[in-house]
């Protein structure tokens with residue numbers, strides 16, 4: 643009996659995921675150099691809340707959907723390759739999916755076979771996940787207490803003074819994660835007046851990240867508060883609003899704007915009350931309207947949020963009374 647021969651590995655390397663999606667009439671939005679985003683097309687997707695849960699990495703030729711119910715219906719797996727994609731879309735086995743892909747690519751090789759050289763390279767400084775976590779972090783250092791950071795916050799954010807060797811020695815280290823919650827960097831805050839005030843790893847790109855995004859997303863709230871710095875984030879978190887992210891500066895990058903639009907519907911802008919902060923806030927409003935509802939919260943008096951008392955922060959936020967689920 644003749645069996646049809648199919649090379650799974652070759653197919654996965656040769657056929658571009660974009661072509662497979664196009665075959666099913668799925669068109670996604672481009673985000674950055676290598677990522678596409680949009681509504682999940684899989685039959686396992688039942689949630690109407692996650693509007694933007696389907697992500698494709700075109701340089702790695704893989705996809706994922708992090709909607710909980712969709713993942714559950716797929717045995718808990720966040721995503722897969724093009725064979726998994728076709729198997730799910732067509733409701734067939736991986737082998738049948740491979741045969742389909744092979745047939746498509748043989749019928750129209752000019753559309754389905756994309757030479758790897760013509761695919762975009764992954765951005766080299768994409769803030770890849772760290773392969774280590776720092777040890778020798780002293781969570782009890784008095785500097786944190788002196789800045790009003792509670793021990794709960796220290797634990798939640800994994801803060802402490804680094805007593806090991808290297809560039810961050812003697813600094814307060816602040817772990818930074820990507821949207822998926824993977825650790826990608828440590829910022830190091832000087833505590834003895836040493837310059838620079840903050841140290842980031844070489845090649846780290848702040849503009850691709852929002853500090854605390856993964857925790858903010860996990861609250862499932864549709865309203866987010868945005869601040870400039872790490873300590874502003876801690877202050878807002880301690881005032882009872884865990885859905886808070888920081889720019890790590892006063893300017894919003896296009897990538898950061900996309901992240902906000904993907905995950906939230908409303909945003910309360912609480913940048914510093916200085917020239918940079920006011921300009922930043924105006925730019926945030928311009929970048930996010932009309933995709934999101936934007937409200938400006940002025941800290942007033944030249945202050946930044948981490949200089950306010952928790953009740954002042956609550957007073958500011960409550961005036962808008964728009965947070966759906968403060969903790």
Ligand SMILES: [Zn+2]
Pocket residue numbers: 682683684686687695696707708709712713
């Ligand atoms: Zn899905």
